[in-house]
Amino acid sequence: MKGHLQEGVFSLLLAVAAAILCVSAMGIPGSAHGSIAPSAFPSVITFAIAVLAALNVIACFLKGKKADNLPAISRQGFLNLILFVAFSTAYVWAMSVAGFLIPTFFYLVLMPVFICMISADRKGLLAKPAFWARVIVFAVIGTGIIYGVFVELLKVRF
Amino acid sequence: MQTLMDTVQLFGPLTLLAILAGTFLGIILGALPGLSAAMAVALLLPLTYGLDTIAGIGLLLGAFCGAIAGGSVPAILLNMPGTPGSIATTFDAWPMAVGGRAGKALGLSVAASFLGGIISAVILILISPLIASVALKFGAAEYFSLSILGLMIIVSISGGSLIKGLIVGLIGMLMSTVGADQVTGAMRLTFGQMSLLTGISLLAVIVGIFAVSQLLLDMEKMHGKRPSMKVENALEGAFPRLREVLRNWKLLLMSSFIGAGVGAVPGAGGSIASIMAYDQAKRFSKNSKDFGKGAPEGVIASESSNNAMVGGALIPMLTLGIPGEGATAVLIGGLMIQGIQPGPMLFSTQATLVYGIFVAFLLANIMMLFVQWWGIRLFVRILRVPQHYLLPLIFIFCAIGVFSINSDYFDVYLMMALGVLGFFLARFGFGVAPAVIGLILGGVAETNLRRGLQTFDGSWEPFFTRPISVAFLVLALVFVVFSLRASWRDKKASAVSN
Incomplete structure (x- = not known):
């Protein structure tokens, strides 16, 4: 497997893991008066990781068509x-x-x-x-x- | 006067021994190509647990200074920079070594590193209290904005890809949310694991992400043929050439100021400092045509600036609690493990400790001079230690060190899992330093945002109207714009050169 494909697969796994964690984070109970809920930070962060990792998957495949400078792991x-x-x-x-x-x-x-x-x-x-x-x-x-x-x-x- | 007396009392034989040991081990670790200053500090972090505060910090500061200086040994003898800060050293030191002047290059590097470090220590001592006195006026809104500014460092250290840098920074921030919530007590992402109730062990993250990932990177390449290393350069004249460096005092001062200045800018780092200083030295030198062919001025500029960078990097770390790059992020981790939260409050509540840190930094630089002087031949030999002995030893050191903090094997397994994650992140060009910055500043950002919102009855307005808070947010924005512009220019330049 070429380097960019390996990176794409890794990013995809990262996106999936982040999405699972996001669902789990949204289930964190509790709220604080006049402030954000304890679930807010982890949910937003995991959501952002999932989105960015998904974007990186796309970037990997687009980059792969041009040139592959990343040596693959043998x-x-x-x-x-x-x-x-x-x-x-x-x-x-x-x-x-x-x-x-x-x-x-x-x-x-x-x-x-x-x-x-x-x-x-x-x-x-x-x-x-x-x-x-x-x-x-x-x-x-x-x-x-x-x-x-x-x-x-x-x-x-x- | 009392503070001064208290500070002097902090430096007993054990503290001095700890600084000496840190400097010695830092030089050895920095001299091994592939091991960065951040990794050197991370590896020695477990040792600080059994020491008192100032001895532990002295050990880490010694390791930081030593690793930066030690990076010059392979740069001079093998044309392989031990740390990124020594990249510019290779430009002239390697031609000097090839021309039979390796000893002179080593001597110049030792003297320039020492003097650069001392100049930056003076700058640190003079400037830090001023910044801390201003920072004492900060409230939750200002701290939140400051942590956002700190998090923006991730943009500039992301290197090739902003997306990748952000992903790693966010992973670090996510790790800071694990454990019992400080406001409501709700369990966050602990998955029933008792060891996670108090959060993820900072040491497990730092050692896993910096040290174990590097071991795995070395293991991955193990089956290939290694380039043969020849360390047979003559070491004649390898003694600190203080007089020769002092003769170039203008160059020394200029390079040290550049180093300290660049170091104080979050996200800049040692490689930028030394390359900038080298460039300026070349521009102002009468012998500019000799640069790149073995000019001693090139070695002086690079080595004085990369060691001066250390003092500069300590300024935002101590006064604002912001890590400028990987090594200072690990250093903050070390302070936090000792129960110390860096920031302006440190200067008013633990002034003795702050002055102790200043003195420890000065001593580390002085010891670095003597350790390098005495041990130069030993460090050259260490470059020949086979990896099949080194790698298992480093792993055991990591595992036992992480275990020793909480006597919990879960932390060791976590360290290994994070090491595997760090391996893939480093291997695919994501970088690992943003994770530690995210872990340290993510918690600060969340805590102060929530505290601020509670103080202001749920209103977000003060975050955007209080002058210092706004100033930090604007600075963060400017920082991002400039970093993106610089990154875009670099990409364009490399595309043109390709």
């Missing part, structure tokens, strides 16, 4: 994104279940490996034992420093 790019978000969400969930230390250590081991796997010029590193040793050392030191700063110094409790 399939591999989308996959990288999804995997990064999935791994990171799993890390946050694991932290909520198992605390800070173990999930953070494993995240710091797995993410560099994952990034090297998807990078054209870093794949070769995976075959080198020194790389794995470096990753382990990085994960141990990284976990230790973050633990020291946030848990010991700033007293964050998980």
